[in-house]
Amino acid sequence: MKYTYYPGCSVKATANLYQESIDSVTPLLGIELEELEDWNCCGATAYMSVRELMSFAISARNLALAEKHHRDIVTPCSACYLVLKKTNQYFADYPNLRKKLGQALEAGGLSYSGNTRVRHILNVIVNDVGMEKIAGLVKKKLKGLNVAPYYGCQIVRPHYYGCGADEENIDDPDNPVSMDRLIEATGATCVKYSMKTKCCGSSLMGTEEKQAMKLCMEILADAESNGAHCIVTICPLCQMNLDVYQSKVNRLFGTKFNIPVIYFTQLIGLALDRPAKELGLGRLAVKMTRPMKQILQGA
Amino acid sequence: MNTHKLKQKAIDKDFLDEIAHLPGGERIIDCFQCGTCSGSCPTAHVMDHTPRRLFAMVKAGFREDVLNSNTYWYCTSCYICTVRCPRQIKITDVMYALKRIALKERYVRRKNAAGAFYSSFVDIVERDGRSFEPELMVRFMLKTDPTLLLKNAVLGLKLMKHGRLPIRRNRIKARNELRAIIRKAKSESL
Known part of the structure; x- marks a missing residue:
């Protein structure tokens, strides 16, 4: 393809x-x-x-x-x-x-x-490659890993512009599930939480930092309280805001979040047993936590 | 939300028309004040007027008050209001339109830094054809509050440590062609 x-x-x-x-x-x-x-x-x-x-x-x-x-x-x-x-x-x-x-x-x-x-690219992987093929390629089932899918906003909103979920449109604008299915195909557990399409603040992080950090805090808190070991996302700006700003969010709100925020392609890579370095996991600001590593080693 | 009284004395009867003639703004006349937009908006709590109220103001001709508000500057372009609007108003596009009018007519206040951010972005893209994040942030901070450079140094170093901060600008080859496209579009501007 x-x-x-x-x-x-x-x-x-x-x-x-x-x-x-x-x-x-x-x-x-x-x-x-x-x-x-x-x-x-x-x-x-x-x-x-x-x-x-x-x-x-x-x-x-x-x-x-x-x-x-x-x-x-x-x-x-x-x-x-x-x-x-x-x-x-x-x-x-x-x-x-x-x-x-x-x-x-x-x-x-x-x-x-x-x-x-x-x-x-999420659409291509979910629909053109397909879950069956991905599940068949998995070398290391990520059993026990609780993953919160974070779609953010813009990937699911063109629904409106495209008028209906078809091959081109990714999913439901409010409750998308394509990444949920992908997480399950890797053997991990998909965390159910309500903030999966709530905006992270996007470029407000540059101009109105506190407001954007509040939005990030709410997403992180919801994922954490529902037992997520990590958050998986599909957007560079979401990843940047939730990962790189996480320590700043902690300072501002007195929270103690330590939740790695990885790309969905990195999650697939882990399930396909690719080395962490090749997947760019060393570049995360919030490193993979010990429970996460233990699950990955045990997998 | 600030519920202060509107300041504008004279009603601008053409304002609704002005917005309704923009691509995406056609259906603003259909707004029936249900408030789905305000209830969905992730930043409504910091806005002077919620989106619902702002649309009432647009329809009533409160041009000055609308443009002086911070509402549209807090729009993150998440499009949830647009997706949910039962009257199919392209609300996000109306917010974009208000930003453009405000920038053009210099309604931009210092505390609303978004304008400085956007124009720095546009300058870089028009020059190189691609965005260059480190320069964008430095330019923006110099324009708005140079002490931000110090305050954000740790963040920059963190990105650099992880090899996530590019040092070289990423320019396209066909810069002249791109500029010709931009020039032509500028002369034809809607």
């Missing part, structure tokens, strides 16, 4: 551990990712806050570049996923916007007809 890969800026920087685990597990799952040549930033939430048409235009450049390859574009980042998908939706829904985007792309020597399908 071959896809056009759109990494996004984060996995090339602070989320390099995500990329390392993707590089480690995707070949084993039969997924071939060919990086989109000379891709640019999707614009994220910031660009849209300043300029609308320009924001759609830079996002559309990636879709136009990808269209030449006639394959789905796959991204590991929730923000990239939402922005690219929303660009497609608006391109289809607003003729005036479509015309202007066409003109802008033309100025850069490109054209786009709206045919690039945008998918998140």
Whole structure:
């Protein structure tokens, strides 16, 4: 299965551990990712806050570049996923916007007809690879490990833009279960808790730190009180906020959280018995805890 | 939530039209004040006016009060309101629109740092074609509060220790083409 890969800026920087685990597990799952040549930033939430048409235009450049390859574009980042998908939706829904985007792309020597399908890598792994195949590939059943799936917001919200859960859309916007099923396929126990799609604060962490930390605290507290050994996520910004800021959250709220926050591809890697270093687990700010290590060794 | 009285004296009758003409804002007229947005919003508790109230203000023409509020700056783009809105108003997109109007008309107050963050981001992307997180944070802190540089030094060092802080900018090759696209889009701006 071959896809056009759109990494996004984060996995090339602070989320390099995500990329390392993707590089480690995707070949084993039969997924071939060919990086989109000379891709640019999707614009994220910031660009849209300043300029609308320009924001759609830079996002559309990636879709136009990808269209030449006639394959789905796959991204590991929730923000990239939402922005690219929303660009497609608006391109289809607003003729005036479509015309202007066409003109802008033309100025850069490109054209786009709206045919690039945008998918998140979780969707590809869950639906194209499938649970049965993953369960069959598991070398080390993660029995006894309680894993809280944290979807965050943007991966499940394009539901609205795509109008219905289909192959392209990931899951239910309020109560998604695809990562829950994946956790169970690795032999681990999926922790039931209510905050799995509650926002982590995203880029508010840069501008209104205390408010974002409050949101993170609530997520961590809910996961912990429901017995999670670790949290598994699919978004670079969620991972950054919950992992790197966890000690700061502890200082601000007097809490004592010590919950590793790993990427779902790292969890798959552990179940496929890949070495921790290859999966980028050494880069976590909150290291794997002793109970977690014991479970992994015993597995 | 702050429940202070609205300050604006004259009603701006065109404000509703202004918002309703933006992509995503068409259905704002349909808002029936159910409050699902406010009940779902993860940051409603710090907003001057909850999203529900803000929409009432938009419809009533309180342009100044709406733009002077902190409400839309606290929107994290989590889209839960948009997903749940029974009237299918693209609420997140309306919040984006308010941010853009506020930046354009200089409603940005110092304490609302989001504007500085967003414009630093845009500057870097327009120059390189990709974001560069260390520069983004340094630029933002210099613009808003340089003491943040010291306060966040530990965090930076932590990232560096784990090899998560890139040192080199990541630039695309077709920067001229990208700029041409941006220039054209700018001239055609909606």
